[in-house]
Amino acid sequence: MRDRKELGKWGEDQAAQLLQAKGFEIIARNWRTRGGEIDLIAKEHDVLVFVEVRTRSSTLYGTPSESVDWRKQQKLRQLSLAFLGQYPERVHSFRFDVVSILRHGKNKQAELTHIEYAF
Template sequence: MGSNIDKGIIGETEAVNYLMSKGYKIMDRNYRTRVGEIDIVAVKSNILAFIEVKARTSLNYGYPYEAVNRQKQRRIYSASLIYIKHKNILDYQIRYDIIEVFLKGDKKINHIKNAF
């Protein structure tokens, strides 16, 4: 597998396909603000999920979710507030998820709901 950017693109594409297969509607991908970026914004029922995707080919550096530290969580949270205000979102429950994508062999996806 190529660079980390390639892994990220493949991981996000796998995550989007997974979410759509589970009935989510993808609202945005790679939503950038001055404070941070949100990989995927998706809706299912009355839940608006802000999703961080972490892809790995091995566990040499730990589980993917472990890379979403407090600082990264704060950036995602701050970016989500901008998103909510910019899109004038009122009637959704907000949730913060992590999707781990394991790229080696058979691709495996682990969706951690309410991760933070």
């Protein structure tokens, strides 16, 4: 379990760096409510972006982005509404992105894919 959490944390760090390099401003990391957690909330120009980060070390059970299924999408929609309810002044428009990370072994080489408007 510890390795899995470390892989997830590492992936979120990589995703945040990728988004910042693209000019995004990170608003929140691991934003939580009783209902769950949003990995990253960022801003690109006037658009609020809710980002799901998925990191895997193999494709044995599919790619990281394939694991963002309908159920997870619904959960993220609900969480985003909770965030928007708490911070209505930040909203002009919003979208959902996915950052898919496939890490190749412990050498930390990885393939990062940023999917804008993922759902």
